[in-house]
Amino acid sequence: AQSVTQLGSHVSVSEGALVLLRCNYSSSVPPYLFWYVQYPNQGLQLLLKYTTGATLVKGINGFEAEFKKSETSFHLTKPSAHMSDAAEYFCAVSTSGSYIPTFGRGTSLIVHP
Amino acid sequence: NAGVMQNPRHLVRRRGQEARLRCSPMKGHSHVYWYRQLPEEGLKFMVYLQKENIIDESGMPKERFSAEFPKEGPSILRIQQVVRGDSAAYFCASSPQGDSGNTIYFGEGSWLTVV
Numbered sequence: 001a002q003s004v005t006q007l008g009s010h011v012s013v014s015e016g017a018l019v020l021l022r023c024n025y026s027s028s029v030p031p032y033l034f035w036y037v038q039y040p041n042q043g044l045q046l047l048l049k050y051t052t053g054a055t056l057v058k059g060i061n062g063f064e065a066e067f068k069k070s071e072t073s074f075h076l077t078k079p080s081a082h083m084s085d086a087a088e089y090f091c092a093v094s095t096s097g098s099y100i101p102t103f104g105r106g107t108s109l110i111v112h113p
Numbered sequence: 114n115a116g117v118m119q120n121p122r123h124l125v126r127r128r129g130q131e132a133r134l135r136c137s138p139m140k141g142h143s144h145v146y147w148y149r150q151l152p153e154e155g156l157k158f159m160v161y162l163q164k165e166n167i168i169d170e171s172g173m174p175k176e177r178f179s180a181e182f183p184k185e186g187p188s189i190l191r192i193q194q195v196v197r198g199d200s201a202a203y204f205c206a207s208s209p210q211g212d213s214g215n216t217i218y219f220g221e222g223s224w225l226t227v228v
Binding site for chain 1: 117119144146148153154155156158161168169204206208214216217218219220221222224
């Protein structure tokens with residue numbers, strides 16, 4: 001079975017500050033990991049994904065995430081927050097043979113001026 | 114726009130009525146997923162379909178809910194005799210093939226309100 005835990009349902013940062021959204025996964029086999037962003041009343045948009053290879057993955061809008069197998073983590077970061085980054089962020093995991101991504105509960109990012 | 118198309122975007126139904134939500138996958142995609150989103154609960158998997166075949170419906174409630182993806186036309190999620198607890202956002206996603214490394218692409222969602 002696979003699962004995802006997102007620590008913190010809300011994260012608040014100031015504009016220009018570092019963004020760190022935490023994601024830990026559980027999987028008995030090598031995972032595929034995803035971060036999605038959801039703006040109000042919209043669908044989910046892929047930010048980035050890790051399948052194999054380089055463990056530091058760069059995505060859209062300046063976001064990146066690092067796969068750390070030893071920590072079973074896939075935290076999302078951005079060096080400098082922008083007001084437009086305010087949204088809900090979801091971490092997801094799937095595995096070889098499992099075509100159904102499992103999503104975390106989401107983290108709401110709040111950006112203060 | 115060749116993205117995943119869902120309709121209606123907003124649907125209001127009285128208790129006991131039926132709700133039908135439609136999803137047209139991205140061009141070239143043959144796999145469809147339905148998820149339900151409730152406030153503070155994230156996305157919950159409901160059903161995974163291929164054309165004319167339900168691959169996994171382990172997340173579907175046993176009663177009142179059904180889904181199909183016919184050879185021609187959109188995928189349909191059907192909820193019979195709706196109750197207030199069915200009020201939620203329902204998201205459809207599609208992928209080109211059943212590969213766990215593939216990204217799934219989401220539609221804009223259908224918001225169901227049961228009054």
